[in-house]
Amino acid sequence: MIDGYIGYIASVRRYSTRTQQIYRDVLEQFASSCDITDFSAVTSFHVRGYEMYLLDEKGLDARTVNLHLSVLSGFFRYLMHEGILESNPCRTVSRPKTGKRLADFYRQDAMEDYFKATQTYVTESDMGMEARYRKRLARLIISILYDTGMRRSELISLKRGDVDFTRRVARVRGKGDKIREIPLIPSLCEEISLYLQSVESMEGCDTGPDAPLLVTSKGKALYPVYVDRTVKEELGSVASITGRKSPHVLRHSLATGLLNDGTDLNSIKELLGHSSLAATQVYTHNSIEKLKTVYDNAHPRAKSGGNNGD
Secondary structure (H helix, E strand, O other): OHHHHHHHHHHOOOOOHHHHHHHHHHHHHHHHHOOOOOHHHOOHHHHHHHHHHHHHHOOOOHHHHHHHHHHHHHHHHHHHHOOOOOOOOOOOOOOOOOOOOOOOOOOHHHHHHHHHHOHHHHHOOOOOHHHHHHHHHHHHHHHHHHHHOOOHHHHHHOEHHHEEOOOOEEEEEOHHHOEEEEEOOHHHHHHHHHHHHHHHOOOOOOOOOOOEOOEOOOOOEOOHHHHHHHHHHHHHOOOOOOOOOOHHHHHHHHHHHHHHOOOOHHHHHHHHOOOOHHHHHHHHHHHHHHHHHHHHHHOHHHHOOOOOOO
16 A cells, blocks of 8 residues: 555655655554554554654654654545545644744855855866865855755756756756746856866766766766765855754755845745745744844834834
8 A cells, every 4th residue: 555655646746756765664664663554444543653652752853743644644645535544544633733943044144254265166276186076066066055045856956958058047846846947146157167167077977968967076966965965064164154054054045045135935935946935934034133123223113212202
């Protein structure tokens, strides 16, 4: 039954390979922990027991547990459609409450510190070919993630033919295989061009339009761990960049910066490839301190200290 569901979300829902594996892991862990061999016999007691197992024994936070329960709920709806279950066992199970999570982000001046410190990655010609290539690739990973707000998976899946230097846009395949175009600033186009020059100097590297845009020094496509490690190493070397170092925080940083500069939420939603405006609205929380400053400086009563008189 699990194989059937994974086949369904792969072919019909068109979920990514990584998402398919996450779903499979959750379902297999649920079956194993609850000792379930026949899913037609699953009840809300099994689901509640699994929830307690994740919270108490595994020590997972409420948000992660809710993700597990969402996977199970989708699976049970599939079983209902197949006539294996009459009702969804998740419906009567209360989910753990989660507090509002504010999106982490890096300050714009801190990111500028990084780009100033690594400018030589782009222009340096005295170092060896492989060392120069590694540095250009590392900085370009940061540049693309921060300048475009792409997801890590979108960065990895970029093809050489996805970059249109004439129009200065990148064609990105997002969640659910949805295609969108992201504008590229001139400096990023130039950096990509310089990087591609380094790639073309590597022997046996595929330079066709369907070849990966970003490859390791061995000519292989990037993979998630490589990107995560690069982000941690690059941003970890800059003292003004604090907090968690991850590709997703770079994405959050662009969204927060655009919002602070007055970009409307719908435009940010389209840029990031969000399916709904609700996913984009999380960034409004990061702008409250700036809003307070504007309010204090501009509001008539705030300027007068709240006095009613002259």
